[in-house]
Amino acid sequence: MADTLENINPKLYKKIDDRQVTADDENEDIVDEFDSREIFDLIRNINDPEHPLTLEELNIVEQSLIEVDNEKNKINVQFTPTIPHCSMVTLIGLSICTQLLRALPARFKINVQIKPGTHSSESAVNKQLADKERIAAALENGYLVEVINQCVFIK
Amino acid sequence: MMACPMSSVFAEKLSVAFKDDNALIAECLDIALEIQKGHTKLVGLVEELGPFLTDKDVTLRLKGLIALSTVLSHLPKDFLNEIELNFITTFYCDRLKDHHSLIPAVLCGILAIVQMDNLPQDSPSRLFGVMFQHVHCQSHIRQDRKKIYLIFESLLRNRSGDLKAMGPDFVYDVISAMDGEKDPRNLMFLFNMLPYFIKEFPLGHLTEEMFEVIACYFPVDFETTAGKELDITRDAITKALVSCLCAIPQFAEFCIPLITEKLDSDLKLAKLDSLYLLSKGASTFGVDGLKNHLQELWPVLRKEVMSNGDPQIKNTGLEALRELVKALHSNSTVRQSFVEKIITDTRGSLCDVQLSLYWPAEKVLESVATADKDSCIQVLRAIVPLCLGQYSSKTATSDKVALIETLNSFIAISESYNFTIGSLPELTWTDIPYLYLNELTTQDTELKKKILFGLTVQKRSLNELHRTSLYDRISSEIERMNNEIRGVCHTSLLSFGQLYPNEILSVINNKLSVDIDSVESAVITCRLEALTAVARVPELGPEVLAKIVAVATSNNSEKSLAALSCLRKLVSTRNNDFDIHSFLYKEYNAIDRLVTSETGDFNQRLNLISNICRFIVRQLDVEDQQAVVNRYTDILINKISENNVVLLEGLLTPLRRNVYIQNSDTLLENLCNLAICSTSVDARRVSCKLISVLINKMEDGEHLERILNCMRERITDVLESEDSDINTKRATVSLHTWLTKAVITKGSWSSQDYLNYQLNMLRNDRVGYDAALAFTSLADKSEDTLTEENFCNIKIFYKQRIFQNVIQLNSTFDSESRQNYLIAITHLLQEVPHELLFMHLTQLVPLLVESLALDNGELILSTLTTLKFLLKTKNNVFLDQAQAFIPKFLKLSTYKEMKVRITALECLLSYCNYPTISILPFKQDVLDKLATPIDDRKRLVRKVAAQTRTRWFLVGSPGEPK
Incomplete structure (x- = not known):
């Protein structure tokens, strides 16, 4: 495996601390809205397909690149590939999509895209990730599902 | 000699006993006793047995031999003389050539005689000569093979000189005899014995054969479950085998290729064992054995310590690397060029602290540096400039933290060799204490903590000027409201206090005053905590404790509470350096001071005092306890009140049973x-x-x-x-x-x-x-x-x-x-x-199911909490009851109280660790029903719900974690 890695020694980023539990969080009467940190917590521990590292450690996902609109039921996530010609980019996008589809209520429309200007085949990949049917088809592929499941399994 | 009258009946008795093995053994024991007492002679027995031993019928011959061997094995080791043993040796040598079914009995006899004191000098060689020629060890059953090994071991222990005289043929015969052994018990026995043999006997041209015959077991492939009954673990066999594989320096040329080959395997155990073998072997193989292999060894080792994600392999690899460098110590040219190679290969990763291989590379150099002082110096020359250079150019604090952490590790290593980084000629330009003290002004907590820690590590190398400056910083940091920094400051004070008690005492007196009239409470609390941290240092204890008690017994309630909390913290733990309890009671009369200072109007204070008294009284002996009781109880019992009962509890609870209460x-x-x-x-x-x-x-x-x-x-x-x-x-x-x-x-x-x-x-x-x-x-x-x-x-x-x-x-x-x-x-x-719960699980589980059905939130919650714990046991009873539990948990995941919802979801998550086949039928239902909790109004519930739902998606899917 080490011989075929595209980026053997990527830069590492610090993990953020666990979210502090507030008094409001424990108050039964207060309704908590979904926010970008909550979405970030769902995807930051997804494993990178190549390295024994998480998407957060590689700075592929960032809280600041997540938008949540509770009223319109919309969630936008942008991610940054480690290098502009990274061949794993579709797989990473699919893993983020899959994790969010499984963990979030169906009322949300989830949109996962590459951060503009960070990948050579950005538009092609974005088109794939925006196409629900293509995602569904990808998740029919046993081999692909296996790899994605390994990525989204959080230890 | 003529046989005694008694022995004439041997033959008769034995021929009866031949029909029953147990009776035969009993009979032989009797005979052995007779012979010992001198009632009969061994020769007589042999004569009597003559007809059996020469009978045409193999079974009769066998019985005769069993009888003789059994008798021999029950005779004392010094009983037979050399002539008798010579005769018996000849006899058994002949028997070895007899029918193969007699061999087990022959081996018994030989095993008995080789342990005897007067065995003639030529017997071992005669016995082995015939034995190796006529007995093919591996075609016998396990017990008989073991006997051969036992004979071998016995002679090895007592007659190794005689065996050595047999020359290389003997070595060859030993190798052939054990070649192909499969039984773990026998292997364990052999592996424990062989290192001695290998070290003692010149192997000559058979070195490689010897190595190969044991190397084929490496890495050990052995099921621990099978070993349970045998009381042998894989680990134990591996350890024994490894000490054979690296028994002598000559094995290096075969062993190192073996290590490189097995390190390349995909099996974790093979990697671990190889690294372990390298760790153990390095010192035996030495520079001569290792130097020609370093070229091939380093790349495979590098792969494991740099890129392997498994921490166990990584750490074992680092250990092996350390041993390897250590073993090169005697030849500085070889060592130096090897270390240089390592530094060259890791430098690329170390030049940017953000790279993912930075830490693995740093750990590699740490390992090398801990091997010996020279390697440490060589590593320091490379890493220190890299760190300092980056420290001045990097702007992100997280990077600075990592760099300081690296410096701290290497400072600690050089401290362990008793030198400072600045004392190295190439590094005199660095002024690490200055850099650290300077950077202490940083606002970042994490960085400040690391710097303080680093300064504490180099406490012996700081000069007085540095120390004074550091004490100033610490004294002001102590009063800031940052808990983490305060904690590190306390550790640091304690560290310096142990080394320079007088300096810290003067810091306490001049900078950390706890005068209740002039210092405000927030500050006094911080200072009291700092005093508490150093109260265990014997030189500081008395003075510091007096200060704390003075505040504790003052009439300023806020300040005294703070001091009391510190006191309680001190007395609640035992410590060996300085007996705080005895000092407080005897030298300082603290109980009196505390009890009389009690004003009776303040609950929290009362509880603290009671608690402190309890800890102090608990450590007193009977006489002192009795004195305490006599002094206080009379007063307290007669006018017992809601207030002083608390004090009374503190004083009376820890009394020894023989203290008398009037x-x-x-x-x-x-x-x-x-x-x-x-x-x-x-x-x-x-x-x-x-x-x-x-x-x-x-x-x-x-x-x-x-x-x-x-x-x-x-x-x-x-x-x-x-x-x-x-x-x-x-x-x-x-x-x-x-x-x-x-x-x-x-x-x-x-x-x-x-x-x-x-x-x-x-x-x-x-x-x-x-x-x-x-x-x-x-x-x-x-x-x-x-x-x-x-x-x-x-x-x-x-x-x-x-x-x-x-x-x-x-x-x-x-x-x-x-x-x-x-x-x-x-x-x-x-x-x-x-353990008690597990014993009664089957009775308990129905009760738990019943509790979940009642509509009592508190009952449900405590039941779920218990279940959450019990489910981790993966007991079968939960599989049987899955039909009852899983739907119930799903229902409770929307219960009105959030704690119930959360715990029910956690229980559902626990079920994912049960066998897929049993929980798969519930999967679809769980996924459907959990669509509601993932949209719960409370975020804490959603968090567990999402975790649980995404985990259940994996159940029975490709890539499911095992």
Whole structure:
């Protein structure tokens, strides 16, 4: 495996601390809205397909690149590939999509895209990730599902 | 010699005994005894056995041989002389050529004679010569192979000189004999014996053969389950095998290729074993054995220590690397060029602290640096400039933290070799203490912590100027409101205090004043905590403690509370350097000062003082305790009040059993009044506890019985009376619980009676619920009253007794009292030892199912909490009950209380660790139903729901974690 890695020694980023539990969080009467940190917590521990590292450690996902609109039921996530010609980019996008589809209520429309200007085949990949049917088809592929499941399994 | 008359019957007896193996052995034992006593001679026996030993029938010959061998093995080792043994050797050598079915019996005989003291010098070679020629070891059964090895081992131990004289042929024969051995027990035996053989016998041209015949077992492929019955573990075999593989330096040329080959394997165990072998072998192989292989060894090793994600492999690899460098120590050219190679290969990763391989590379250099001083210096020359360079150019604090952490590690290593980085000629330009002290002004907590830690590590290398500057910084940091920094400051103060007590003492006096009139409370609290941190240093203790107690006994309540908390922290732990307890009691009269300073109006303060007294009194001996009792109890008993009962509890709870309390009856009566009638919850609780301790320490007998009956009567009166208010009734439930606990922990005769009464209270329609909750304190895990430290009488199985009693009465509680009973059980479950729960799981699980069905939020929550824990055991009972539990958990995942929802979801998550085949039928239902909780109104619920749902998606899917 080490011989075929595209980026053997990527830069590492610090993990953020666990979210502090507030008094409001424990108050039964207060309704908590979904926010970008909550979405970030769902995807930051997804494993990178190549390295024994998480998407957060590689700075592929960032809280600041997540938008949540509770009223319109919309969630936008942008991610940054480690290098502009990274061949794993579709797989990473699919893993983020899959994790969010499984963990979030169906009322949300989830949109996962590459951060503009960070990948050579950005538009092609974005088109794939925006196409629900293509995602569904990808998740029919046993081999692909296996790899994605390994990525989204959080230890 | 003529045979004695007695022996004439041997043949007859033996021929009868031949029909039965046990009888034969018994008979042989008798004969061995006869021979020892001199009643008969061995020669006589042989003559008698002659007809059998030469019979045409193989089975008869066998019986004869068994008889002879058995007799021989029961003779003392020094009994036979050289001539006799020579004769027997010849005899057995001939027998080795006989029919193959005789061989086991022959081996028995040989094993017996090789252990004898007077074995002729040429016997070993004669025996082995014939044995290796006629016996093919591996075609015999395990026990017989073992005998051959035993013969070998015995001679190796006692006659190695004679064996060496046999030359290389003997070595060859040994190798051939064990070649192909498969039984783990025999292998274990061989591996333990071989290192000696390999080291002692010149192997010559057979070195490689010897190595190959053991190397084929590496890495050990052995199922531990099979080994359980044999009492052999894979680890044990591996250890034994490894010490054979690296027994002599000559093995290096075969062993290192083996290591490189196996390191390349995909199997984790193969990698681990190879690294272990390298660690163990390096020092034996030495520079000569290693130097030609370093080229091939480093790349494979580098792969494991740099890129392997498995921490166990990485750490074993680092250990191997350290041993490897250590082994090169004697040849500085080889060592230096190897270390240089390592530095060159890791430099790329170290030049940017953000790279993912930075830390692996750093750890590699740490390993090298810990190998020996020269390597350490070589590494420091490379890494220190890299760190310092980046430190000045990097801007992100997280990077600076990592760099300081690296420097700290290397500072610690150089400290362990007793030199400083600045003392190296190439690094004199660095001024690390200056850099650290300078950077201490940073605002970042994490960075500041690391820098403080680093300064503490180099405490021996800081000059007085540095230290003064550091003390100034620490004294001001101590008063800031940052807990983490304060903690590091305290550790640092303690460290320097141990090394330079006078300096720290002057810091305390000049910079950390705790004068109550001039220093405000927030600051004084911080300073008191700092004083607490150094109070354990013997040179500082007396002065520091005096300061703390002075504040504690002052009349400023806020400041004294802070000081009391510090005191409690100090007395709650034992420490070996300085006996704080004895100092406080004897030298400083602290109990007096504390008790008399008590103003009686302040609850929190009172509790603290009581607590401190308890810790101090606990450490005193009988005489001192008696003195404390005599001094205070009289005053306190006669005017017992809601206030001073707290103090009394602190003083009396930790008494040794033979300390005498005057007027204890009056005391108990007063306490009983307080326990039932006091309006203060605290006073009631404390009184109950004190009664419990006193009763527990009393001797069983009429006196105790009378006191108990008296209290029981009062309790019953209150419970049955219509007039008593609910609070009084609750107080009596609590009192009875503590009485039950007192008698049951000491295993008193009245335990059963009290337990029955306790259980019956569950049926009480007014306080049944309170009685149920009281079961928590009955088996309280965090008990600090009835404990052995307080010299109470505690029987180990008392919780078991309570638990079994409660379980047995399952069927007697129905309708109204049923819920109380279930509450009592679930509360009890959280307190009893886990082993006990596992023993009764099958009885408990139906009760838990029942509890979940009742609509009582608290009961459901405590049941779920217990289940969450029990589910981790993966016991089969939960598979059987999955049909009951999983739908129930799903239903509770939308319950009205969020804690219930969360715990139910956690239980569902736990079920994912059960075998896929059993939980797969529930998957679709779980996924569908969890669509609701992932949209819960509370974020904390959603968090667990999302975790649980995404995990259930993996059940039975490709890539499911195992």
